[in-house]
Amino acid sequence: MSDAEQAFVRFANVQKSYDGETLVVKNLNLAIARREFLTMLGPSGSGKTTCLMMLAGFETATQGEIVLDGRSITNVPPHRRDIGMVFQNYALFPHMTVAENLAFPLQVRRVGKAEAEERVKKALSMVRLDGFGQRRPAQLSGGQQQRVALARALVFEPKLVLMDEPLGALDKQLRESMQYEIKHLHERLGVTVVYVTHDQGEALTMSDRVAVFNDGVIQQLAPPDELYEHPENAFVAQFIGENNRLRGLVRSQDGRFCAVEVAGQTVHALSVAAGGQGSSTCLSLRPERAVLDPVDGDWANRFEARVEELIYHGDHIRTRLSLLGHEDFVVKVPNRPGLTPLSPGAAVTVAWRAEDCRALDAG
Template sequence: MGTSAESDAFVAFERVQKSYDGETLVVKDLNLAMPKGEFLTMLGPSGSGKTTCLMMLAGFETATHGEIKLDGKPINNIPPHKRGIGMVFQNYALFPHMTVAENLSFPLEVRGMAKSEREQKVKRALEMVQMGAFGGRRPAQLSGGQQQRIALARALVFEAELVLMDEPLGALDKQLREHMQFEIKRIADDLGITVVYVTHDQTEALTMSDRVAVFDDGRIQQLAPPDELYEAPQNSFVAQFIGENNTLEGVIEEIGGNRCTVKLDSGDVIDAMPVNVSQKGERTRVSIRPERVEFNPELGPDAHTLTAEVREFIYMGDVFRTRLSVAGHDEFIVKTRNRADQKRLSPGETIQIGWLPEDCRALDAS
């Protein structure tokens, strides 16, 4: 990543590493630059290093190596409460014995702010999250969604320009969670704040973010806008982790330009886009998204067709999900829109399926 990007960055990690025992690195040589006003999500499985990165930025963990900068200034040695960063956790961390207004006022009081100014800031923060009428209630009198809004208001109360959120919606039910995703994004956009958001929920990451950093094994595997991450994964891990994905394994037979020919382990030969492969004879895993596959295709001379056997045909409302046996794989999924002309398929039926070579990506075999 160029220095020009880093010098303009509001948040920057420069060659950051973290080890708890002096041997194993949980974060490995991390470089990341974020502009002001960006909503960036750190996404990855448990133990991938995403929460550790958030905690180092907050100041609750120290980097073993490298530098973290906020608005151009190194913050490695600045204690958490002096970084001016707002935090929102999954468990809300609200004081049960205080009213909502007292919960919001407390961090301002600690900073020695005058009472009239505190009241003004609390009122404004509650209005931002549409909770203006709830200042006199205690946390126990609020629903989960309301408590989460108050936790967000508390992060916004001292007008922090950077807000960190660690799995903030994990405790909410699906419907409320989806509603809050849009709500948080709207508030962040309206206020122009910079957000670093940690989740292991890929749908949440795709819905909310300007960019997503996909973590695995202490490294960022890919950093890109949501659509690019989904449509153009750079390696097998990202392809498997983001959204549903079909993979077929084989060997590169020919490669040149933006095409390669793959001989699948089943003996079938297909064309694909070479993404993370470079030479003939190399093992590869090709990736095709379920919605890019067509039944009895009429995709033109370029397309591939393979014979498939229907295993399961599931009605899901807006889509049909068909599980097929293809090229020796029994878990090949095709998603088709629920249209009036969609013929229902029966288990055991044999059909032709196909896709365009540019929708099929030849990735690393690991």
């Protein structure tokens, strides 16, 4: 973002400590654009949910300022922030009908009865639950309850919607379906969304940008494709998608590239955060970027390997190899007509380009 002052949501030097000693969030500076879908992604305890709770007003920042639409909300109570919230456990009122659940935030804001009924009807249609208004939450499936929770967060037309692991309780197929529904709703409504998850697949599927958290710090903030293709450090490379890690020592640097000694052999890689000659580094290579038994091509890296395991995944064969002293090197082989069958113990050649292999910090 070119001008943080114009950001729709802004965290400025925000810190959070629960005990006065340990910082859960460390000096967070983050600008979120209007109508953006930003995901806070990270492992448990990384600080992402605490950031969301501070934005919602359920937690207070120990230090720093949070700004929404040009106004500091650091000391504004939650009910006056005009923010919609969707939780993992839905948080629906069991004694109310679906329509009554949706009408509740409108009643709190003193919206007239006729207008409230119209908004509830519109919100139900928006999440494809027309005709469900008189049912109670217990009469709905998990996916339907989550749609109601989403509609309730949107029915009063908030400036901002926060979602805290909203799909965590759903089964895999329904979770993936809901990802697309939320993404399409966001695109259609143009509302700003801040989404928290530990599921990298959700983050890559739904987001305009992803902030990867670890130990209270944003490790990298970028669009999903940039995070996956161009991780800036070993943590991001390992956390986003499947990744082959090869540890070694930098032997030489040549412009953008470096030569790294791994198990007595030389691997050529893109020098991203490798350090100088003699430094320890962690090489990152995505499993789909390596090729088995290449027929031709100018490959900077070509090594002998042994097949350890083959796992069928439908569209590809996950092939685990022993290579360069590692027994967990993975190559994803596309499942296509004419594919030469392999078996455990087979000797193969593995090749990859230097620009697909990133020399990062030691990790």
